[in-house]
Amino acid sequence: MTKSNTVSPSSSLAVVPDEDLAARLREFVQDREAFSDNTWRQLLSVMRICGAWAQKNGRSFLPMSSSCLRDYLLYLQSTGRASSTISTHAALISMLHRNADLNPPNSSPLVFRAVKRINRTAVVQGERAGQAIPFRIRDLMKLDAVWAESVYLRELRDLAFLHVAYATLLRISELGRLRVRDVTRVADGRIILDIAWTKTLVQTGGLIKALGDLSTTRLTQWLMASGLASEPDAFIFSSVHRTNKARVNTENPLTTRAIEDIFKRAWQEAGPDGEIAGNKNRYRGWTGHSTRVGAAVDMAAKNYSTAQIMQEGTWKKPETVMRYIRHVEAHSGAMVDLMTTYNILSD
Template identity: 60%
Template sequence: MKDLSVFTDLIPGAAPDDDLTGRLAAFVRHREAFSPNTWRQLLSVMRICWRWSQENRRSFLPMSPEDLQDYLFHLQAAGRATSTVSVHAALIAMLHRNAGLIPPTVSPDVVRARKKINRTAIMSGERTGQAVPFCRPDLDRLDALWQQSPRLQHLRDLAFVHVAYGTLLRMSELSRLRVRDVTRATDGRVILDVGWTKTILQSGGIVKALSTRSSGRLLTWIRAAGLADEPDAVLFCPVHRSNKVNGVTTVPMSAPSLEDIWRRARRYAGQTSRQETNKGRYASWSGHSARVGAAQDMARKGVSIAQIMQEGTWTQTQTVMRYIRMVEAHKGAMVALMEDDD
């Protein structure tokens, strides 16, 4: 297996019949237990950590707590965000567990090192980045600009942002929707059979309903693109510059192509200024913008945290609270107390 060679190449002196190699082979055989993104991240972290280990004459697998400490401090010195450092530590621990080894992250020395890295970063001004929110007024502005456009690209992009905002699906989840996943309720509105998400993986799957306007924009795109009789076609497919869809496309659009939709939308909406960001990220709308904006809009309307989490299939309350912290800032008990006195 190709992935197994990646693993064994990183282990000096590994023989085909080694117990460690056998455990890694079983790990690779069952890689479908993890999302494709997690697997890609794991391989990337392995290569980066292995190069550092080679250059500094350290052991990669198993990795000692002392070596992991030094590696994490190396990442911090290289300017990596604390979230990136945490991902590296978590994936190195994951590799060790699946290889039948004790993860070096359980060492008190490593725990202290990670706390030091986090504390140092926060005190030096690092803040967790957040996607620029795409809110209801932004959707309304684009709707007015594109709904009558003769260009297929505009109709597709408009349907895409409507579905992204109305469902709070992640970009990868939007990309794999197919025409067969679209059904109509008795009132004409669209229901999407999403199947599964990053955090919900169950046989029953999940469904998402669209509003009347969003349903109309999606159905307009399907008809204009000639996809109504192509159940296996991806719902959001490439549009050629000749203003045509190049046949039935069953392969989802790439992440960069989907990000281009957001960049194009921001340009057409007249919001060309780039925001000041931490570490240069999230300067414009991106794949997460609709999720952030929709969560904030719901919070402004008084929707409960539990309902927001359900709509966005979030499993951690702190994630949602981080997205809506600016909206919720003036709803605190002390603000209410002081303004009652005033």
Template identity: 65%
Template sequence: MTKISAGGSLLSLSVPSRDISEKLAAFVRDKDAFSPNTWRQLLSVMRICWRWAEANGRQFLPMSADDLRDYLTHLQATGRASSTINSHAALISMLHRNAGLVPPNVSPDISRTMKKINRTAVVAGERTGQAVPFCRGDLKKLDQAWRASPRLQHLRDLAFMHVAYSTLLRMSELSRLRVGDIGRAADGRIILDVAWTKTIVQSCGIVKALSAQSSQRLTDWINAAGLAGEPDAIIFCPVHRSNQARFTTDPMSAPCLEEIFIRARGAAGVPDRKKTNKGRYAGWSGHSARVGAAQDMARKGYSVAQIMQEGTWTKTETVMRYIRVVEAHKGAMVDLMEEDSD
């Protein structure tokens, strides 16, 4: 019996050989090679797939191509999005590789099954959801609403939204920033020393510079909260209802950070979308500042390479998905038709 864990959550697996068990044990020991989110997703997929295998008399590990095909088809039949099914297939392959097994995904049957699932989903009207963009105009509205507020929560939330938009950092990356990561340029603007990101894990880290206005909003929060002399404290820390900042060395939780986006949308007076993607993306969420900043850069004519650098993206298709609405009006045929209309 081999146990795989993540954050105290355990999954026990019966494996067919000692060799596989030892490789899985090594896999667990080295789980820090992966991001916590990837490990959590792997555990979730393993639980779901294992339960399906147990309920249907199938073998979970190693899994045959026939069983994987039936499992993926089952996910589609129960309403899972094609992107979710792709993730399940990829993580099952990852588990097999690290157990020293040939992934069932190498079979042409699985390739055909995934093509069928994707095609069926698209024809049926499935579309990939995207975070509602938080753009420069929204930041200006928020700045007017909160910059003179006597409430520390507003000052913190405003500084957070400024930094999120200016740096294009992911929510988890913003949550880890500490007071000691703040530096100053010669003109007084803030420079943030970001230890690592989802796609850049290097000892030298990356550096993010803030504009004069964003630097001022972050400085206002630091001074009002009394954080200046606490280099190890998390910059965006909790605020007690007594209007006092609570210094901590642990990042705020994802739900707490998501609430900042919800409060910001209300303060900016922006109504939620009535039409959503499967009930998601009605308002701003953790990725909204990244999407909005990328779209604003595209509107200003910055190249895809520049946008990728600012957002630490490694895949061009990810950026193109975010800015596709903006780029649609820069197409060759639009230019041709506009020329003819002159």
């Protein structure tokens, strides 16, 4: 059991004097599996930060009044938090209140105006949404040329991981959960991956992802070279010992840090030359989200529709996809087409 599973929201509160409220919080904790681990970790983090602020300033955290929430959000802004982070805090505080059967404090016009003020100030001051550096198909092929014949299992695993990540647009947590038994093949030998569930798709039918010829070859090379092909319960992307032997991991998948290290090694091997300007002090190389962004950008560049991209990446909101592909879409806008056509006719 992970640490996030052992910490409860009720333990983040100094005092819960209302026994009925405490009981509702306990019920909330009992049903924590209704939420993703990432959501739960974020909730606990917000509760610790907001609880400390409330205690220091003599405010109530649960229940929280609209005026207290307004002041808390403005406090976050004063400490330099991004507007997206502040919105997340507001949403999670609202979520906690709903699950405790309390009126969410962000339903008040007072909070609505505060959020609007925060967002407007952020935009006027030049804040831009952070975005992972895209890992494009050309980057994958560059790495493929270097690592495909490697004698090092770690490089074969890293290459197979990046092929699968790019081809499926899965999130790193979803990739880490894949087991050898999830691999099947169609008649021509290409691999089919049975994805039990994703962040946005939780249903008994699961999700099926197919790999192309080259990605099938790279994943097969890794499974055969590592010996994992005969270990159905093992995670596909297991760790590699310094002696160049793969560990058969059946209990714990690769950690987020270990997966992020795959992207760091890829960047060191095939990243662009020269200094990359920091994006919100985070994105100076490929990260765990880079393959999703890069695949979406490449699909947009090939004129696949937003609906198709959303389906491949299991995105629910078109706005999310549009943030990733906005630079591609900017050059296919109506006015660009109009001006280009006018210039051609003028010539």
